[in-house]
Amino acid sequence: MPEHSRRNVLKSGGAAAAAVMAPLPDGPRPVTAPHQVRQAAQPKAVTDLTLEVNGERHRLEGVEARVTLLDALRERAGLTGAKKGCDRGECGACTVLADGRRIKACLTLAVMQDGRSITTVEGLARGERLHPVQEAFIRRDAFQCGICTPGQIMSAVACIEEGHTGSEDEIREWMSGNLCRCSCYPNIVDAVADAAKAVR
Amino acid sequence: MNTDVVGRPLSRVESRLKVTGAAEYTADVRVPRLLHGFMAMSTIARGRITRIDTRAAEAAGGVVAVYTHETMPRLKQPTYRPFFKPFIPIQSPEIHHAGQPVAFVVAQTLEQAQRAAELVEVEYEETGRPLGELAMGVPFLAPSGPDGPNTFERGDVAEGMARADVRVEAEFTIPMHHHNPIEPHATTAVWKGSKVTVYETTQALGNTQHVVSEALDVPLDDVRVISRYLGGGFGSKGPVWAHTVLACAAARAVGRPVKLVLSRAHMFTSNGHRAETHQRIGIGATRDGRITALDHVSTQQVTRGDVALFNSSEPIRMLYDIPHLSNVQRTVRLDLPTQSFIRSPEACSSHAQEAALDELAHALKLDPVELRKRNWSSRNMADGEEWGSNYLRECYDRAAAKFGWSRRDPRPGSMRDGGELVGWGMATSAHTAGGRPGSGARMTFDVRGRARIQVGTHDLGTGTYTIMTQIAGEVLGIPVEDVLFELGDSAFPLSYASGASTTAPGVGTAVNRVCSAARKAVIEMAVSQPGSPLRGVPAERVDTGDGHLFDTADRRTRVSYRSVIGHGGKPLHFEVEPVDTPLGYSTGAVFVEVRVDPLLGRIRVTRVVGCYDPGTVLNRKTARSQVLGGIIWGIGFTLFEHTLVDPATARIVNPNLSGYLIPVNADVPDIQVQFIDRPDPASDALGARGFGETPMTGVTAAIANAVFHATGKRVRDLPLTQDKLL
DSSP states (O other), rough: OOOHHEEEEEHHHOOOOOOOOOOOOSOOOOOSSTTTTOOOOOOEEEEEEEEEEEEEEEEEEEETTTOOOHHHHIIIIIOOOOOOOOOOSSSTTTTEEETTTEEEESSSGGGGGGGGGEGGGGGGGGGTTTOOOHHOOOOOOOOSSSSHHHHHHHHHHHHHHOOOSSSSSHHHHHHHSSSOOTOOOOHHHHHHHHHHHHHO | SSSSSSSOOOOOOHHHHHHHHHHHGGOOOOOTTTEEEEEEEEEESSSEEEEEEEEHHHHHEEEEEEEETTSSOOOOOOTTTTOSSSSSSSSSEOOOOOOOEEEEEEESSSSHHHHHHHHHHEEEEEEEEEOOOOOGSOOOOOBBBBTOOEEEEESSSHHHHHOOSSEEEEEEEEBBBBOOSOOOEEEEEEEEEEEEEEEEEOHHHHHHHHHHHHHHHGGGGGGEOOOOOOOOOTTTTTSSOOOHHHHHHHHHHHHHEEEEOOOOOOOGTTTTOOOOEEEEEEEOOOOOOOOEEEEEEEEEEEEOOOOOSSOHHHHHHHTTTSEEEEEEEEEEEESSSSOOOSOOTTTHHHHHHHHHHHHHHHHOOOOOHHHHTTTTOBBTTTOOOOOOOHHHHHHHHHHHHHHGGGOOOTTTEEETTTTEEEEEEEEEEEEEEEESSSOEEEEEOTTTTTTEEEEEEESSSSSHHHHHHHHHHHHHOOOOOGGEOOBBBBSSOOOOOOOOHHHHHHHHHHHHHHHHHHHHHHHHHHSTTTTOOOTTTTTGEEEEEEEEEETTEEEEEEEEEHHHHHHHHHHEEEEEOOOOEEEEEEEEEEEEEEEEETTTTTEEEEEEEEEOOBBBSSSSHHHHHHHHHHHHHHHHHTOOBBBBBEEETTTOOOSSSSTTTOOOOOGGOOEEEEEOOOOOOOOTTTTOOOTTTTTTTTTTHHHHHHHHHHSOOOOOOOOOOOOGGG
């Protein structure tokens, strides 16, 4: 399998400039007559790819190169645990683990993760038994609205794994890539500190 | 009654769903045959579209339709408030602000819709230089509108000022702010024949239902709005905005469900903001710290098409016992998107008042806490009515003691730690709560003694699911595990919008009333049912607890709810109609420590102590979290948050979360929270008042006051960025 980078994927997508009209199985036609259509640059590159998400193989067919991992998970694999807050890597709501490393799923293309093992918030609990980080988030009220929580939790799992929980200040620093607008930050720090003890 | 259910720090009842990714937010809702919408936005702020070419967009892969002002179905401008926008976009070529929708694309996939929106070509004619800055506009006094009068007088300010021994006068500026909930606004519209189901990110199911009904000319009962989990709102999802209406119209036109999720950039021009505000405030006081007069003029942004003001003046009019007062709210028309309310609208005028009081205390050489206590009022000073309860003076004392305020050397610049300047400041927190139409509620008591309660209300993360479960458990005397509280569906009896700190008092009252009715009915059954251990016991002698009814004269004589209802053989149904909730005033005191690096001008908030009087605390855990949120919002408001408008183009230049800075974990200090926790007798929600917006108020001034204490500099222009201290 060739190694995809963000740059060569985008280049190959942009180079294929043929306008392809996707079939519309049951939708109406465009509202204006398509007279003298100018050829629009359309990323053509589509590929089939396999993601191992939460231990389960997901075969995704006909995925365009421009599809992010986040949109592949949410709109194609039906896994809406990871959230989209900004689509620019600023908020961290889409944080997932790729081969154990925390990444922002909106900042990587799905094809770049072909064959990788992805863990989302849906994959943390073992049946009815929650992960210690999930338990600590509940006990410490480390969320209010909950929209950033999947990202916070995945980031916390990695933060603990990375060993960045030596002090409250260290946790604050290493959890600062995940925004919480409800501002549960003190409770998030408490939850991560609790969970770090439980995991060890 | 069980008195151990309400107040308990119960973990959120929906928390398992939220930590496993199972809670279904609006953008997560899966619908068959779903299409994706995306909007193209105007790049100019003032003018009209002269040509719009959609051919390239329509030819792009997967595109189903591209609607412009020439092709979008006609929509009726809603008269229902709060639809604040004075026009619906994509209905005419007129451009009223930058970032106004000019085309609505529908495509098979999100990527296709986004790409096609970029391909819409628009040519504009500009009709004059747009105004984007308050300083460039012409202030005027708008007539009283639905939000009340823009002027307020008490006594005679000139006379009050003449009686003063000491006067201070200052000007404060607060920039434009955006709510920025992490969850973007989203709408999925699903039509079945002439009826529509709208999955919507809303703090007000009823508002969405009314506006969609009116704009699309659909009978109210044919519009169902669903919003079970909301990823924050902070006011942005309280009004109904145009994109919701457009998504519903597009779905009807294409004949398939359409999902529209706003981009972060769209959220800077589509769903309101805190208007930029300038305030001038003068305060006079006698030598012993009695305020004799206050003169306040605020000037805030509106658009060319509306005059609604949201940076309201309640703390000026209501809070302190000031005999002579004048308050004027002026407006300036700018070519910006429609302004709206955002968490704690009273924070702006609170900031000016609390910062000016610090200047007055300094001029009087009086402790700032003492100054506030000398001017405390037990009444709503706007109308003279006594509050149900008000323990603000106790809040000052408890928070001051916890903070160690008595060790403060009042001289600016007197406290240091190594190379850093240390400053301590304080302010009053105060926000109105409730005073709005209430809520209906419906309840079913099943034969196993379990209560299912339905209210068309919302949980923005404020804890509605949890506190209503607790109120029901408390009133009925059943374990919270036997209560199922459902919300987020307009098919349920509706509540007022979840904003203005109304949900706890409004919905809390409704849940109390419906559960009280149910409890009374079951007691009546228990004392009359053949074979019941309570048969013949006077109803007023029966109490409930632990899922049982018992004789208070002999607690061993008892019977379970399950047994009584089961004996009847069928579930019981109850419903209550809304009643208005009284206006409450939740107050508190907040103390802040800052450390300032004198070489870099960098300010860090290092310690916050707050003590609050919200009436009864319904859940100590969720209430504390709401306080943390308010305080941290106050930190962001004071130190970072600022929507920047380019004065030449009236375009917002930082419509993202890397340019618009909100606090991150590393910005947040040690925060200690205390509650008075005594019921307000005026509240039918077990003594709880609305409270969510109180904790943010005062924080802004407390920080600015602490910065003065550290540095001797008064920075009256927010945010307090480093450059302003150097």
